[in-house]
Amino acid sequence: MxxxxxxxxxxxxxxxxxxxxxxxxxxxxxxxxxxxxxxxxxxxxxxxxxxxxxxxxxxxxxxxxxxxxxxxxxxxxxxxxxxxxxxxxxxxxxxxxxxxxxxxxxxxxxxxxxxxxxxxxxxxxxxxxxxxxxxxxxxxxxxxxxxxxxxxxxxxxxxxxxxxxxxxxxxxxxxxxxxxxxxEANLIYLGQSGALNESISDVFGSCVKQFVLNQTADQADWLIGAGLLAKSIQGVALRSMKAPGTAYDDPMLGKDDQPADMAHYVHTASDSGGVHTNSGIPNRAFFLAASAIGGFSWLKAGQVWYDTLTDPRLKPQANFASFANLTVLNAGRLYGSTSPEKKAVSDAWHTVGVLKQPLSIVNLPLNPTQRGETTPSDGAQQPGR
Known part of the structure; x- marks a missing residue:
């Protein structure tokens, strides 16, 4: 562990x-x-x-x-x-x-x-x-x-x-x-910030694989650790970003317990508050955003996630809502406030239940001089609810 x-x-x-x-x-x-x-x-x-x-x-x-x-x-x-x-x-x-x-x-x-x-x-x-x-x-x-x-x-x-x-x-x-x-953000490895820590690693781990294979979002398998499970195991990978909770179901390993949305968020004290489990929610949000935008996932959706990871406003204790709002803000900054890219990012977080409504209006300070000063906007779903 x-x-x-x-x-x-x-x-x-x-x-x-x-x-x-x-x-x-x-x-x-x-x-x-x-x-x-x-x-x-x-x-x-x-x-x-x-x-x-x-x-x-x-x-x-x-x-x-x-x-x-x-x-x-x-x-x-x-x-x-x-x-x-x-x-x-x-x-x-x-x-x-x-x-x-x-x-x-x-x-x-x-x-x-x-x-x-x-x-x-x-x-x-x-x-x-x-x-x-x-x-x-x-x-x-x-x-x-x-x-x-x-x-x-x-x-x-x-x-x-x-x-x-x-x-x-x-x-x-x-x-x-x-x-x-x-x-960069040094996200605390506990609860939602820890799940974001794990999810960001899955996001860019998958992007690395797609980069090496020269795959577009629709060509990728969106699996983490495909080929890692031995032939005797009933499963395809450790995690599925496209369909959290479906990567494996095996008598020895158990069943993949990742939720796909906030309605099924897992409250647990184990695994540092479910960091590997609840990472399925932001994982699916990235898959949905990258798939809606199309093309190579690391170019636009990945740029939004990278800019958010390196954004000084991202707190070490960030929850899903604050991270989601920053991705929407950065998508608007990169591609325009009414761009399809911003809509794809916002819609993705809405689909997984982190944002209350798609294309949420965020009101975060534009001066990124201090980390840890921002809070989620009213358009964000609060932790685990």
Missing amino acids: CSSNRRRSIYCILPPNILINVAKRGTQEQRDAVLETLSVDQSLRASRTQFALLGGNKVAHESITATPPQKQRTIYDTNHTQTLPGTMVRSEGQAAVADVSVNQAYDGLGNTFDFYYKSYQRNSIDNAGLRLNATVHYGSKYDNAFWNGQEMIFGDGDGVLFNSFTGSVDVIGHELTHGVTGS
Whole structure:
């Protein structure tokens, strides 16, 4: 599982309820693997806390000077131990190696870097040229992948329930986007702000995959982690942005519990207030907006979401309503107050029940000098109602 505190979180791709279900229902071997994963996650939280107390990425990149953006990737291999970062096996510019996981991690980091730079002129995760490091073959049958604030870490999966975690580029894009969010809005990993944190990672993780495959919104599968589930599992992915709640329904993993709208918002104390569960609501809003606008989802809908993520008015404790209103405002700023793009964004939030009415008029201050000064407009649905 992952910590609920925003400064102590490791951002794992697997929702904790899946691991808990396997621990309850799996064979002894599967239970052992999952319990080991949960134990490892606990120790990694401590490492993440220490890194944050030392200043996090601010310490890691404060000496970087302004240079032309360029990828700086390094891949390590722990050889199934838990000693990070492991042995360096491939660095920037080196040829592919025999290990598929190493090459997939290297390519995934590069694809995510290229996506952010070519789409939004962002220079790496922190927008200051942060090196992109990753470790593969972490632990024994480790069922997870995560961004720990310093690097990407990939387990190989157990081969029965989950395949290798390096094989899905959207998973890599998802996890690295947690670093982007942390360096921008730093959304608190709890409740609706935490669900937004997870959703933003799904949004840009999916956009990275669509970018790599050169897919338009209507061509995309809108699945997160397609190919990650083993053949024995009844499901297609970890999450569906198009149809939240339908990604899997399996005796071992349980049923996908994501709601598709605010009428089915899940109030829970688990998973940091349902951050992986309720992220289905803003996920579907992005799918609806991108589909209505058409074309490549990262160009217009993605630009609106990116501008909102980097908007100084977005609070660390933002709820769905305040985020939605900012997306409508930014869509109007980018494409015009009566544009079809703004209407598509507004209609999407209305459809999922976050905005009370489509094309809501927002009255947010135009001076973005202070973060945390704004509140949702009257056109917004309040949290969980």
